[in-house]
Amino acid sequence: MAVVQRRIGAIFGLFFILLILAAGRTAYLGVVRGSTLRRAASNQQLTNETVTALRGAITDRNGIDLAVSEPARDLAADPYLITDALGSAQRLAPLLGQSQASVLRKLSEHSGFVYLARGVPASRAAEILALKVPGVTGTPVMRRVYPRGPLAAQVLGVVGTEGRGLAGLEYARDATLRGRSGQRRVVSDAIGQPVSITETHAVVPGSSLSLTLDANIQQRTEDVLGAVAKVYSPKDATAIVMDPRSGAILAVANWPQVNPNDPGASPAGALEDRAVGFDYEPGSTFKAVTVSGALQQGLITPETPFNIPDQIQVADRTIHDDTEHPEETLTTSEILARSSNVGAIKIGGLEGASAFNGWVHRFGFGAPTGVDLSGEERGVTLPLAHYSGSSMGNLPIGQGELVTPMQMATAYSAIANGGILRPPHVIGAIGGRAQPEPQGHRIISSAAAAALRHMLEGVLAPGGTASEVSIPGYQLAGKTGTASKIDPATGEYSKSAYVASFIGFAPASDPKLLCAVVVDEPQAGSIFGGTVAAPAFGQIMSFALSYLGIAPG
Amino acid sequence: MTPPAAAAQAVRAPALRARTVVPGRPFRSAPGPRRVSGPARREPVTAPRRDAGARDGLVVGLLAGVQRVSRHRLLDRLIRGRTWIALVAFALIGIVTLQLGLLKLNAGIGRSLERSALLQRENATLSIENSELAAGNRVEATAAHLGMQLVAPGDLRFLTARPRADAAQAAAALAAPVHSSTTGTETGSSPASAPAGESGASSSGASSGEAASTESSTGGERSPSSEASTPAAQPPNSSTTSGASSSVASAPSSSESTPAASPSAAAVATPAGQASEATPAGGTQAAPGG
Numbered sequence: 066m067a068v069v070q071r072r073i074g075a076i077f078g079l080f081f082i083l084l085i086l087a088a089g090r091t092a093y094l095g096v097v098r099g100s101t102l103r104r105a106a107s108n109q110q111l112t113n114e115t116v117t118a119l120r121g122a123i124t125d126r127n128g129i130d131l132a133v134s135e136p137a138r139d140l141a142a143d144p145y146l147i148t149d150a151l152g153s154a155q156r157l158a159p160l161l162g163q164s165q166a167s168v169l170r171k172l173s174e175h176s177g178f179v180y181l182a183r184g185v186p187a188s189r190a191a192e193i194l195a196l197k198v199p200g201v202t203g204t205p206v207m208r209r210v211y212p213r214g215p216l217a218a219q220v221l222g223v224v225g226t227e228g229r230g231l232a233g234l235e236y237a238r239d240a241t242l243r244g245r246s247g248q249r250r251v252v253s254d255a256i257g258q259p260v261s262i263t264e265t266h267a268v269v270p271g272s273s274l275s276l277t278l279d280a281n282i283q284q285r286t287e288d289v290l291g292a293v294a295k296v297y298s299p300k301d302a303t304a305i306v307m308d309p310r311s312g313a314i315l316a317v318a319n320w321p322q323v324n325p326n327d328p329g330a331s332p333a334g335a336l337e338d339r340a341v342g343f344d345y346e347p348g349s350t351f352k353a354v355t356v357s358g359a360l361q362q363g364l365i366t367p368e369t370p371f372n373i374p375d376q377i378q379v380a381d382r383t384i385h386d387d388t389e390h391p392e393e394t395l396t397t398s399e400i401l402a403r404s405s406n407v408g409a410i411k412i413g414g415l416e417g418a419s420a421f422n423g424w425v426h427r428f429g430f431g432a433p434t435g436v437d438l439s440g441e442e443r444g445v446t447l448p449l450a451h452y453s454g455s456s457m458g459n460l461p462i463g464q465g466e467l468v469t470p471m472q473m474a475t476a477y478s479a480i481a482n483g484g485i486l487r488p489p490h491v492i493g494a495i496g497g498r499a500q501p502e503p504q505g506h507r508i509i510s511s512a513a514a515a516a517l518r519h520m521l522e523g524v525l526a527p528g529g530t531a532s533e534v535s536i537p538g539y540q541l542a543g544k545t546g547t548a549s550k551i552d553p554a555t556g557e558y559s560k561s562a563y564v565a566s567f568i569g570f571a572p573a574s575d576p577k578l579l580c581a582v583v584v585d586e587p588q589a590g591s592i593f594g595g596t597v598a599a600p601a602f603g604q605i606m607s608f609a610l611s612y613l614g615i616a617p618g
Numbered sequence: 619m620t621p622p623a624a625a626a627q628a629v630r631a632p633a634l635r636a637r638t639v640v641p642g643r644p645f646r647s648a649p650g651p652r653r654v655s656g657p658a659r660r661e662p663v664t665a666p667r668r669d670a671g672a673r674d675g676l677v678v679g680l681l682a683g684v685q686r687v688s689r690h691r692l693l694d695r696l697i698r699g700r701t702w703i704a705l706v707a708f709a710l711i712g713i714v715t716l717q718l719g720l721l722k723l724n725a726g727i728g729r730s731l732e733r734s735a736l737l738q739r740e741n742a743t744l745s746i747e748n749s750e751l752a753a754g755n756r757v758e759a760t761a762a763h764l765g766m767q768l769v770a771p772g773d774l775r776f777l778t779a780r781p782r783a784d785a786a787q788a789a790a791a792l793a794a795p796v797h798s799s800t801t802g803t804e805t806g807s808s809p810a811s812a813p814a815g816e817s818g819a820s821s822s823g824a825s826s827g828e829a830a831s832t833e834s835s836t837g838g839e840r841s842p843s844s845e846a847s848t849p850a851a852q853p854p855n856s857s858t859t860s861g862a863s864s865s866v867a868s869a870p871s872s873s874e875s876t877p878a879a880s881p882s883a884a885a886v887a888t889p890a891g892q893a894s895e896a897t898p899a900g901g902t903q904a905a906p907g908g
Binding site for chain 2: 129130135213251258259260614616617
């Protein structure tokens with residue numbers, strides 16, 4: 066019995082000693098090394114991850130992706146942790162797509178942090194991180210990709226390395242597209258398997274934008290502009306295709322092109338959307354506004370005859386027609402078809418300065434059109450109080466006021482749309498929710514608009530300034546414009562710098578498609594709207610009419 | 619002052635006696651409520667009735683209920699019995715199982731997140747690929763490689779829909795007896811050719827060069843000259859593109875059956891209305907831009 070008692074006592078003693086040892090060890094780990102171990106555990110097992118919100122895609126009207134985001138990583142290195150800089154550079158350089166010297170330079174910097182590359186596609190980043198180069202880390206980000214390259218680049222804009230829109234719709238609709246990043250707390254076990262995942266802040270993905278643009282029409286429009294640029298070597302060019310009935314923009318093309326996947330390689334200012342940011346004197350295309358005002362006021366009819374001399378004196382200015390001609394009688398229709406400056410000034414004179422100024426503003430000049438594109442200029446119109454004696458000698462023919470191509474296209478869309486001016490728009494839906502069409506308002510009667518449309522057919526008819534342009538089966542209408550630019554050196558109209566433009570629509574009787582082409586400073590060949598811009602209009606419309614299945618008329 | 623020894627013994631005597639009389643029985647001073655473990659507690663004091671809100675009353679009632687349950691005899695017996703061991707064991711095993719389940723769940727979430735990221739990457743890659751493949755230039759080039767070409771705008775023709783006349787013609791076509799045409803022995807002049815020719819008639823009309831193609835039922839071959847036109851050949855809503863003018867298409871001729879048309883006409887004896895879509899000029903029309 067005593068032996069048993071002793072043995073029990075020994076076992077008890079052993080266990081007691083073990084307990085003391087365990088308590089001592091616990092105290093050592095918990096008290097002496099507590100803070101160090103807590104930090105280590107926190108680093109190894111607890112991570113607070115930032116969950117980057119997926120930026121909304123931008124698609125065309127048919128759902129074709131024009132801008133999408135894909136997961137990527139910003140790769141960085143801590144040069145202090147890199148022991149073999151040369152070896153690491155040799156391994157990293159091919160995967161980073163950089164020269165070995167460049168990578169070595171980064172890895173040899175006297176800094177604790179250096180970016181190796183930003184926005185590296187996730188799959189490539191995974192390959193690089195799999196090399197397990199000490200000190201090389203990756204931060205998850207989203208990378209913006211424009212699958213169609215330069216297509217509609219100035220409309221779409223670009224996104225910076227920090228994921229914020231810097232230009233175009235990416236900038237204007239940044240808040241909608243960007244969404245909100247979230248936070249996630251992940252506790253991992255010893256082998257790195259997550260054992261607890263808590264979403265501390267929910268991620269809110271960005272909304273997608275569905276545009277009214279049609280990628281195929283956009284592509285063709287850009288191709289045509291490129292061809293124009295090849296022939297005439299202009300400073301730049303822009304074209305707009307829109308549905309005049311709804312104000313929906315189907316294409317906004319700019320030349321020179323920009324690749325938004327590599328915006329740094331583009332010339333400065335190339336990202337500007339000149340369809341809304343280019344102020345120019347419209348020239349003869351503005352005569353339609355002059356005529357429509359007089360037509361609406363009942364001062365003229367399409368058949369009203371005017372005695373047209375070769376030139377006209379207005380206050381201290383003498384204005385000539387483009388070509389010398391004997392004094393002749395032209396109807397209003399013929400004045401438009403032949404783009405007579407003298408005739409337009411006479412019609413403007415009939416209206417009077419006050420009424421003319423009213424029509425200018427009624428057609429929306431001097432104010433933004435309200436199109437949902439970024440960087441829209443409002444143009445410049447002369448306030449009525451500042452009209453001089455000669456103002457009515459140049460304003461009716463499109464001189465002395467600055468407009469944007471979008472303003473001109475919108476004004477013509479009112480003529481095409483039976484006299485109802487509707488703000489143009491490029492965003493069809495946000496996050497899958499269709500946007501309501503902007504409300505329009507009548508600026509001229511449908512009868513005046515119809516009469517004007519009929520008159521504008523003459524421009525493309527034999528004897529008109531764009532008679533060489535035709536599309537079999539379709540009746541076209543439009544107006545050419547060739548405007549001198551102001552020479553900044555002299556302050557006078559230049560004799561070598563012009564803006565050639567053409568704005569037209571089809572079918573003339575019931576327009577369903579409108580196109581405006583503006584070519585800034587064509588250098589070679591011709592400078593006239595009828596020869597530079599009108600053929601481009603014809604090519605764009607020729608494709609778009611058949612593509613959209615618009616019946617001839 | 620010390621008491622006398624006898625007196626002191628007399629005072630202690632009852633206690634000693636009591637111990638010796640009932641040594642194994644627990645001492646019980648007086649019958650009363652059972653002693654429970656833990657610190658001594660006071661008797662519950664009934665809370666004074668207050669005109670407080672119903673919430674306070676509910677809380678007090680709940681506490682009293684809990685107290686009653688804790689003092690219940692059944693609970694006492696349960697805790698003292700062997701069932702309690704089984705219950706505790708079950709609860710412990712349950713807790714461990716739950717923990718394991720939670721760990722599994724978290725690991726699953728981790729894997730799902732990784733998969734989600736992977737799918738997101740793949741989705742983005744596919745979107746990019748899709749966008750590149752849908753490029754008009756690429757589609758056009760591929761179509762051109764296949765021998766197709768864009769229809770010139772001037773070549774597009776639109777037919778005028780005439781709801782009354784077209785419907786009557788379509789009904790007539792449906793009424794016409796359709797003989798078996800799979801043998802390929804019937805000619806365009808047979809009744810079976812009436813519906814067969816509709817695709818050609820609705821789209822081609824007058825000129826043989828503008829014959830529309832129709833898909834053969836014998837294997838998808840295109841028959842470039844299926845001009846066997848009959849009045850029944852008019853589709854109910856002829857608003858599709860065609861190679862003939864609307865005026866021609868609206869005045870179909872039944873005498874346009876050519877020998878060349880016969881086999882194909884026999885081969886496409888399909889019900890009226892099925893061939894309302896037709897392509898001009900040998901079926902080489904390509905949808906522009908995809």
